[in-house]
Amino acid sequence: PLPALTPKFSNILDQVCIQCYKDFAPNIIEDQAREHIRQNLESFIRQEFPGTRLNLFGSSKNGFGFKQSDLDICMTIDGLETSEGLDCIRIIEELARVLKKHSGLRNVLPITTAKVPIVKFFHVRSSLEVDISLYNTLALHNTRLLSSYAAIDSRVKYLCYTMKVFTKMCDIGDASRGSLSSYAYTLMVLYFLQQRNPPVIPALQEIYKEPKKPEILVDGWNVYFFDKIDELPACWPDYGSNTESVGELWLGLLRFYTEEFDFKEHVICIRRKNLLTTFKKQWTSKYIVIEDPFDLNHNLGAGLSRKMTNFIMKAFINGRRVFGTPIKGFPKEYPSKMEYF
Ligand code: CTP
Ligand code: MG
Known part of the structure; x- marks a missing residue:
């Protein structure tokens, strides 16, 4: 006892x-840096794939993030409600090909065998690890749920x-x-x-x-x-x-x-x-x-x-x-x- x-x-x-x-919680500057990285990546990808939208989720948005937490990003395409009919593996591979040309990133790696296919890479200036997944829509909602709690x-x-x-x-x-x-x-x-x-x-x-x-x-x-x-x-x-x-x-x-x-x-x-x-x-x-x-x-x-x-x-x-x-x-x-x- x-x-x-x-x-x-x-x-x-x-x-x-x-x-x-x-x-461990990030300060306002560190939070803004995450939003900047999101914007920068979105503009970069849009040069080749117009209509691409990137959303932050996970601990960057749920209220329980660490300074060093990875940056979880969900990619969607304007005008498409769901990923139904999309060849997600091909898109992830294409995305990796595009991101390899970005001078601020290292170790760009498509992971297509996982349950949720992602592109993984390292953002040099912030030293943050980034994961981009496709139409991870439920995760956007559970992020909002956690942030409400x-x-x-x-x-x-x-x-x-x-x-x-x-x-x-x-x-x-x-x-x-x-x-x-x-x-x-x-x-x-x-x-x-x-x-x-x-x-x-x-x-x-x-x-x-x-x-x-x-x-x-x-x-x-x-x-x-x-x-x-x-x-x-x-x-x-x-x-x-x-x-x-x-x-x-x-x-x-x-x-x-x-x-x-x-x-x-x-x-x-x-x-x-x-x-x-x-x-x-x-x-x-x-x-x-x-x-x-x-x-x-x-x-x-x-x-x-x-x-x-x-x-x-x-x-x-x-x-x-x-x-x-x-x-x-x-x-x-x-x-x-x-x-x-
Ligand atoms: N997620 C999920 N189901 C899982 C694992 C993760 O829906 N089995 C979603 C959650 O929205 C989670 C997000 O993916 O917040 C990111 O997962 P992860 O990076 O593992 O956790 P974080 O909450 O971001 O925490 P950390 O600070 O450790 O990155
Ligand atoms: Mg995370």
Whole structure:
């Protein structure tokens, strides 16, 4: 059992969480630089492919970006609603051919074998890695969903940054190396905040003023959610009821995923408040099950091996111990890597 959280230690935990945000969030200049890169690439590509449009998504736009986060860009073509009938692989190859002529880029590489084909490259002046995908429309909507959650309460932002720092330190935050994506961990934080009693955030997909939930179909999925965050106090009865500090919530989150949440039984699902069972989804072969809020057939934990699952669970158990053990003062630096055993 962990010792009780003293006010003094609780205060240190608050500061640690807030510091994660301050140390890693981009400033206004860095945010503008991302927008400039987008514009510059769009104009460059339009010289050969008029009608090309580039949109930023992912952590450049969802409110949980790091200074060093990659630049996720979604390409669309004016006048075309969907990618239906497009030869995406050929377009990605053509795009790579065009971008190779851009003097500010290095290592331009088309990746056409992945589930979502992309062109990957390095932007020299900013030292940022860039990924361009085609018609990744649902990702544009989940980016907007996450940014709406970030706008509800500053504790959402602090906790999501702390979670990202934690997962990077523990080496469990890289889907391309077999663990989970930042996006998946953000969903875990949001789910915890919805399930907390009283909740810190609602399930935005369940709030609507109309008699029936509106339906906005994209790629066959309903992407509706309540996005008028300034009207939330009037539409969500629990608004403002949770007054816990960030540090308390962070420790609460580590406890939730190590002691309370039943991974075998339940799905991490932010689209609704009611519990969803792994049985109902027929997702019983994996231990960590995270449902995408729009693409309901997508389990973000589907790619985890048994070994990686254990590694992730151990990181949380150790995190709970490390953050739950009182220290005297504010820690001087980030650990280069968390200890596991
Ligand atoms: N995405 C998704 N489904 C996934 C993985 C990613 O829809 N299984 C979308 C999300 O909109 C996500 C974006 O792709 O935000 C970019 O993914 P990624 O770069 O992995 O995460 P970021 O949220 O951008 O975080 P980071 O700062 O680590 O780049
Ligand atoms: Mg990203």
